[in-house]
Amino acid sequence: MPRNNTLKGDRANSELGGEEWPRSKAAREPAPGLSSLQWSPGPLGRPISMGSQLDGIGGSPGDHVRLVPKPKTKLYRRRWFMLFLFSAVSASNGFMWLQYGIISNIFMRFYNIDSLAIDWLSMIYLLTYVPLIVPVLWLLEHRGIRDVVLVGSAFNCIGAWIKIGSASPHLFAVTFFGQFVCSVATVFVLGIPSYLASVWFGEKEVSTACSIGVLGNQLGIAIGFLVPPNPGA
Structure with missing residues (x-):
């Protein structure tokens, strides 16, 4: 007659061997610390993705741990237009770098x-x-990308107008000062592409946006070299 294995507690495994019974008991009992985990569902009851963040680690014993959904970047349609505007500013600054050389x-x-x-x-x-x-990096961290790009564009524009006004043989010092103002704009421009790509674009667009932002400055330098010299020089 078969034995009744529906007993409660540890007696339910009385028929297991000497090595099987401890493993079965360990499988039924949770590991230390795991009993305090509290799993929260995702938004609208959807499961949490593998990229979710784990909060509450490192606290005192008994603290509950919950999964926080990974934040997503909100994508705007005008992000490509913003990237084009920045690339234009960066191109003009790169052009003025080598326009005299x-x-x-x-x-x-x-x-x-x-x-x-x-x-x-x-x-x-x-x-x-x-x-x-x-x-400039401190300003970018505390004031944001908008203020930094506006300040860089202002320096770039002011320096260009100063150099236009220095088109006279005895105003080389003014020309040098205008070039210095444009060089200040470079500091506000060169570090923006990666930051702009990470803030305005999605995960699959970051590398493309960053490449386009860097390409703007390189395009300005290339345009500068394409300026034909004076044939009578």
Whole structure:
């Protein structure tokens, strides 16, 4: 006659062998600490994705742990237009970086200066970037991408107008000052593509948006080299 195995407690496994019974008991009992886990359903009762974040770890024993849904970036249709505007600003800044060096012989005769002065019009961009990058990153973190891009665009525009007003043989110092103002704008522009891509674009669009943002600056430099020199130089 078969034995009755419906007994409660540990007696239900009385027929198990010496090695099988401890493993069966361990399988039925939860591991230490897992009994305190409290799983919360996702939005509208949907299951939590594998990318969810786990809060409450590291607390005192008995603390409940809940899964928080991974935040998603809200996508706007105008994000590509914003990327185009930024790329245009970055392209104009890159163009003004090398606009004197590509036809240096013409500017040397016009301002009556040597080649070293022309080289400094390009090197000032690099020197300005070093001391200003940390303050600009702080401003980007605390004020946001909008204010940083607006300030960079303002510096770029002001520097361009200063250089337009310096088109006179005796105003090279004014030209250098306008180039310095444009170099300040570079600090506000070069670090934006990755931040803009992560804030405005989805996970599958980040690399594409970042590449387009960087391409804007490179396109401005390429346009500068395509400017035909003066045939009579």
